[in-house]
Amino acid sequence: MRILVWHVHGSWTTAFVQGRHDYLLPVVPDRGPDGRGRARTWDWPASAVEVAPEALRDADVDVVVLQRPEELELVERWTGRRPGRDLPAVYVEHDAPRAGAADSRHPLADQDEVPVAHVTAFNRLYWDCGRAPTTLVDHGVIDPGYRFTGESASLAALVNEPVRRWRVAGTDVLLRVAEQVPVHLYGMGVQSLADRLTVSEDLPQAAVHDALGAHRAYLHPYRWTSLGLSLIEAMMAGLPVLALPATAAPEAVPPAAGVLSSDPDALVAAARRWLADPDEARERGLAAREHALAAFGVERFLADWDRLLAAVAERGGVDRLTGVVA
Numbered sequence: 001m002r003i004l005v006w007h008v009h010g011s012w013t014t015a016f017v018q019g020r021h022d023y024l025l026p027v028v029p030d031r032g033p034d035g036r037g038r039a040r041t042w043d044w045p046a047s048a049v050e051v052a053p054e055a056l057r058d059a060d061v062d063v064v065v066l067q068r069p070e071e072l073e074l075v076e077r078w079t080g081r082r083p084g085r086d087l088p089a090v091y092v093e094h095d096a097p098r099a100g101a102a103d104s105r106h107p108l109a110d111q112d113e114v115p116v117a118h119v120t121a122f123n124r125l126y127w128d129c130g131r132a133p134t135t136l137v138d139h140g141v142i143d144p145g146y147r148f149t150g151e152s153a154s155l156a157a158l159v160n161e162p163v164r165r166w167r168v169a170g171t172d173v174l175l176r177v178a179e180q181v182p183v184h185l186y187g188m189g190v191q192s193l194a195d196r197l198t199v200s201e202d203l204p205q206a207a208v209h210d211a212l213g214a215h216r217a218y219l220h221p222y223r224w225t226s227l228g229l230s231l232i233e234a235m236m237a238g239l240p241v242l243a244l245p246a247t248a249a250p251e252a253v254p255p256a257a258g259v260l261s262s263d264p265d266a267l268v269a270a271a272r273r274w275l276a277d278p279d280e281a282r283e284r285g286l287a288a289r290e291h292a293l294a295a296f297g298v299e300r301f302l303a304d305w306d307r308l309l310a311a312v313a314e315r316g317g318v319d320r321l322t323g324v325v326a
Contacts, residue, residue: 001021001022001062001063001309001313002021002022002024002059002060002061002062003021003022003023003024003061003062003063003064003065003309004024004026004056004059004061004063004064004065004075004079005017005023005024005025005064005065005067006025006026006034006035006036006066006067006068006071007025007036007037007038007039008033008036008067008068008094009067009094010039010041010042010205011042011141011205011229011230011233012092012094012119012139012229013039013042013044014039014042014043014044014142015139015140015141015142015298015301015302016065016140016301016302016305017044017045017047017048018045018142018298018302019302019305019306020302020306021047021309022047022049023047023048023049024049024051024056024059024061025037025038025048025049025050025051026050026051026052026053026056026074026078027050027051027052028052028053034053034070034074035053037050038050041204041205042205053074053078054078056078056079057078057079057080059079061079061081061087062088062313063087063088063089063090063309063312063313064083064087064088064089064090065089065090065092066083066089066090066091066092066114067091067092067094069107069108071083072114075087075089083113083114084111084113084114085113088312088313089113089114089312090114090115090116090117090308090309090312091108091114091115091116091117092117092119092137093106093116093117093118093119093123093127094119094226095123095225095226096120096122096123096126096127096224096225096226096247096248097123097126097127098224101126101224102126103128104126104127104128105128105130106127106128106129106130106132108129108132109128109129109130109131109132110130110131110132111131111132112131112132112133114132115132115133115134115135115312116129116132116133116134116135117134117135117136117137117308118134118135118136118137119136119137119138119139119226119227120136120138120139120226120227120247120248120251121136121138121248121251122227122247122248122251123226123247123248124136135308137301137304137305137308138295138296138300138301138304139227139229139232139296139301140296140297140298140299140300140301140302140304141229141232141233141236141292141296141297141298141301142298143236143293143297143298144209144233144236144237145209145236145237146213146237146238146289147209147210147212147213147237147238148213148237148238148239148282148285149213149214150213150214150215150216150278150281150282150285151214152182152184152214152215152216153182153216153275153278154181154182154183154184154198154215154216154275155177155181155182155183155184155215155216155217155218155219155242155271156183156184156186156211156212156215156217156218156219156234156239157174157183157184157185157186157187157218157219157220157221158185158186158187158208158228158230158234159171159174159185159186159187159190159221159222160187160188160189161187161188161189162174162185162187162189162190162193163189163192163193164189167223168222168223168224168225169221169222169223169225170221170222170223170244171193171221173221173223173244173264174197174219174221175193175196175197176264177219177221177242177264177267177268177271178196178197180268180272181268181271181272181275182197182198182275183197183198183219184197184198184199184200184211184215185197185198185199185200186199186200186203186208186211186212187201187202188201188202189201209233209237212233212234212237212239213237213238213239215239216239216271216274216275216278216281217239217240217241217242217258217270217271217274217281217284217285218231218234218235218239218240218241218242218258219242219243219267219271220234220241220242220243220244220249221243221244222243222244222246222247222249223244223246224246224247225246225247226247226248227247227248227249227252231243231249231252231253232252232292232296234288235253235257235285235288235289235291235292236288236289236292236293236296237289238282238285238286238288238289239285239288240257240258240259240274240281240284240285240287240288241253241257241258241259241260241288242258242259242260242267242270242271243258243259243260243267244260244261244262245260245261245262252295252296253288253291254287254291256284256287256288256291257284257285257287257288257291257292258270258284258288
């Protein structure tokens, strides 16, 4: 297939474009949100090609994968075709609902032409999608390889814009833990916290993978978020996990792979135990890697997407979406 898809979430798109299709990525002159084109810091295959908006009107497109409400209008303006009516389309909902989570109405809830594909069962349960067909395609992550050495008696965390996203990202929890055990924070916009803990600003993905393995465990302090791909990557790298039991984390992190607690002091206690006992940390990390590979392998992810895209492209397959992905 020839799939029109925006570069919105780099890690998710990196897995998505590994499939057997051709991927058309809009690119605008300033590479802003309406067209970032190919990624600069991820390794994408040659089948992911950039396309200017003015070239899309005559482009051969089999299906469009939407990820933001504004893309509905962009598709119609740039291609002359309405998503879901003139052009098969599916909307990927990456996020959990925010305020009023239990009764949050999805932007596509009042239509039935474009199905909504959720990335976690939690998100699918909490969003009110009205009469829109919905399905689930769990995340897929390219295996970064086993990286654990645990040579540094410290925790790693990865949070982008931790100050702006303070409570959602659990930055206050992160800093509370960092007051009691060493924590190294990676991500974008972290430099303003350099007086509180060790930080590394906006490293390329490969460099982050290299750095993670030196730490004894991974801290995921988020209060409310969709399932973070960094959490899955850390598990695949062989790090045990410390996290809050929020949103999809309890389903993603089995007991053998880490400790989930609403009490930051319990997370600190587990961290101290692993900092003192690297063998236990290694054992927990191996369990985390085994689970993450089985649950979030990119092969399963791409197979699920192939089934979904085929159903959407059939046009008549939308009514059966609830049962498309097992």
